[in-house]
Amino acid sequence: MGDDGVGVYAVNKLYSEIGEKVNLKFIDGGTLGLDLLNFVEWSDILIIIDAVDIDKSPGTIIKSIITNKLNVELSKTSHEIDLEDLLFSAKLLDILPEKIILYGIQVKEITMQYALSKELERKLSELCEHIKKELSSCL
Numbered sequence: 001m002g003d004d005g006v007g008v009y010a011v012n013k014l015y016s017e018i019g020e021k022v023n024l025k026f027i028d029g030g031t032l033g034l035d036l037l038n039f040v041e042w043s044d045i046l047i048i049i050d051a052v053d054i055d056k057s058p059g060t061i062i063k064s065i066i067t068n069k070l071n072v073e074l075s076k077t078s079h080e081i082d083l084e085d086l087l088f089s090a091k092l093l094d095i096l097p098e099k100i101i102l103y104g105i106q107v108k109e110i111t112m113q114y115a116l117s118k119e120l121e122r123k124l125s126e127l128c129e130h131i132k133k134e135l136s137s138c139l
Contacts, residue, residue, distance in 0.1 A: 003058075003107035003120050006127075007049040010103075013128050024139065036086055041095040045138050047131060048083065052104035058119035059106060061127050066100035099138075103131055 001008070008028050015026040029036050029048075040046060052062065066087065083102070090096045105127055108117040116124065 002109060002111040002113050002115070003117050004051045004110045005114075006051045006105050006107070006116060006120050006124070009116060009124055010049045010127055010131065013124065014131060017128070018132070018135070021139070024135070034086065034089060037090060037093065037095065040086070040090045040097065041093075043097040045099045046097040046101070047134060047138075048100070048102045049127070049131065050083065050102065050104055051107045051110075053107055054104070056106040058108035058117060059123040061123065061130060062102075062104045062106075063130065064102040064104065066102055101134060103127060103134075 008030065011026050011028050018024070020026060025039070027036075027039050029039075054060075054062065056062075087096065087100070105120060105123060108119050115121070
């Protein structure tokens, strides 16, 4: 999994710190692809956390507001179906949430090891703090 699994690490950390609420669910999308459409459909606000490769320094955190024009070219990862395909399908089905936010973190490397690189491990708490601030403004 390596750095490509940073979203899983972030979701697990946020879940352990915040827990689920009636209006808040944490989902590890992993490689579920189009099976995620059900979760997209019931979301008013969708916050996506993912590893990105945007030619920045490892650990660089980005926030991108995704519009109806689906400006998600930043989000290419190694998953079976990429974020752009998922959201385009949701748009075709007319189930896009009102607000979609991508928090991405630049990977150092994608390897078959389990652990994050040192760079991403050091930035994980910062990434989660950004997301907690986002959540506090949404809830």
